[in-house]
Amino acid sequence: QVQLVESGGGLVQAGGSLRLSCAASGLPFRNYAMGWFRQAPGKEREFAALGWSGGTTSYADSVKGRFTISRDNAKNTVYLQMNSLKPEDTAVYYCAAKVKSGIYYYTDNYAYWGQGTQVTVSS
Numbered sequence: 324q325v326q327l328v329e330s331g332g333g334l335v336q337a338g339g340s341l342r343l344s345c346a347a348s349g350l351p352f353r354n355y356a357m358g359w360f361r362q363a364p365g366k367e368r369e370f371a372a373l374g375w376s377g378g379t380t381s382y383a384d385s386v387k388g389r390f391t392i393s394r395d396n397a398k399n400t401v402y403l404q405m406n407s408l409k410p411e412d413t414a415v416y417y418c419a420a421k422v423k424s425g426i427y428y429y430t431d432n433y434a435y436w437g438q439g440t441q442v443t444v445s446s
Contacts (some may be wrong), residue, residue, distance in 0.1 A: 324348075324349045325347075325348070325349040326348045327419070327436060327437035329343060329344070329345050329418050329438065329439060329440040330343070330345075330440060331343040333441075333443070334444075335408055335442070337408060337445065337446050339408050339444075340406045341405045341442060343403040343418075345359075345403075346398075347400070347401070350420060352399040355420040355422065357392075357394055357419070357420055357421070359417070360419060361417070361442075362415050362417070362439075363415075370428035371383050371385075371386050371403070372391075372403060373421070373428075381427060386405075386412075390406070391403070391406075405442070411444075412442060413443050414442060415440065416439060416440050417436055419435065419437070420435040420436075
């Protein structure tokens with residue numbers, strides 16, 4: 324049974340930092356690129372960051388320079404370090420596992436999703 328479990332969300336002041344974690348089980352973790360998406364109230368789910376098994380990363384322009392994705396293949400865990408947080412970063416953040424092929428910012432190219440963790444940034 325495949326499970327992705329996010330943790331680390333919470334309330335933080337603007338300019339602060341949070342680190343999200345996503346623990347994966349039930350899948351060959353090294354065979355998947357792992358992504359982070361976010362969804363604000365009333366908005367579509369949007370791509371934030373992606374980390375391939377070999378260490379290559381990709382970021383949305385809205386988070387580039389502030390967020391860092393990393394992964395520990397031995398622990399089947401992917402992280403999202405979020406610095407210099409802004410109120411517009413407020414959203415539910417989702418971890419997702421992507422198959423090898425497909426455009427990385429399309430949600431339909433991700434086979435598995437976590438339940439999400441809430442991040443709220445106050446001004």
